[in-house]
Amino acid sequence: MQNKTTLFLGTGLILIGVLAVIKVLTGFDFWVFLFPILIILFGVFLIMRPNMTGNNAEFIFRFLGEFEETGNWQVRNQEIWVLVGDVELDFRTAEIPTGVTEISIYGFVQDIRIREPQGVGVIVESNAFVMDRKIHGNKQDHIFSSAAYKNENYTASDRKIHIKTWGFVGEIKLD
Numbered sequence: 001m002q003n004k005t006t007l008f009l010g011t012g013l014i015l016i017g018v019l020a021v022i023k024v025l026t027g028f029d030f031w032v033f034l035f036p037i038l039i040i041l042f043g044v045f046l047i048m049r050p051n052m053t054g055n056n057a058e059f060i061f062r063f064l065g066e067f068e069e070t071g072n073w074q075v076r077n078q079e080i081w082v083l084v085g086d087v088e089l090d091f092r093t094a095e096i097p098t099g100v101t102e103i104s105i106y107g108f109v110q111d112i113r114i115r116e117p118q119g120v121g122v123i124v125e126s127n128a129f130v131m132d133r134k135i136h137g138n139k140q141d142h143i144f145s146s147a148a149y150k151n152e153n154y155t156a157s158d159r160k161i162h163i164k165t166w167g168f169v170g171e172i173k174l175d
Contacts, residue, residue, distance in 0.1 A: 057102070069094070075101050075161065082107040089163070091117040096159045105165045112165060113173045121154030124163045128170040135174045149174060 019030045057077040060067060066086040069075075075096045080087055080103065087105055092115050105112060116122050126133060131142040135149050154160060165172065 057104075077101055078103045080105045082110055084109045086111045086113070088113045088115075090115040091120065091122075091161065096120055096161065098158050100160045100162055103161065103163045105163065105167075107165075107167045107170070109169045110165070110167045111171045111173075113175070114163065115175050116151065117161075119153060119157065119159075121157035121160035122149075122151045122163070123154060123161070124149045124165070124172065124174060126165045126170065126172055128165070128167045130169045131167075132171045133174075134172070 019034070023029050023031075057079045059079050059081075061081045062085050063083050064085055065082075066088070067080055067082060068088045068090075070088060070090040071093060073094050075091065075094050082105070085107065087107075087110060089103070089112075094117065096117060114122075114124065124135075126142075126147045128142070129144060131145075131147065133140045133142065133147055133149075140147065
């Protein structure tokens with residue numbers, strides 16, 4: 001997973017650099033054409049997107065704002081898209097099914113807060129250009145990298161939560 005993310009980020013940065021050099025050398029501005037095409041492709045992707053977490057995942061989209069799952073809620077496979085906003089997932093009193101539940105969070109600028117349940121296995125994989133992580137009071141800053149957290153209950157637990165996050169700028173707090 002981390003190798004694919006690094007390859008994708010590296011390829012994107014090389015493409016941006018090549019386009020900048022071509023503009024300097026030729027005066028032709030690819031961004032005039034590329035930016036609208038990227039917006040169109042993103043719109044088509046949202047409409048006809050493949051479900052990245054599996055066929056039975058619930059799809060949630062928030063352009064701006066926040067998404068919360070707190071209190072006594074049923075944990076299920078979810079794919080959450082937030083362009084700019086906050087995501088709060090409080091698993092402490094949630095009903096967590098047996099097996100592995102996958103939650104994917106995608107966003108441009110995102111603030112994610114996860115409250116970890118007791119006795120349940122949790123993995124959090126984070127991918128972002130710029131990321132600030134605070135896990136149980138331990139703060140780490142990452143630039144152009146991936147980070148992962150796995151609690152000590154994960155291997156032995158029959159109930160597991162696997163959270164994957166992708167974003168441009170992100171902050172993740174795990175309590």
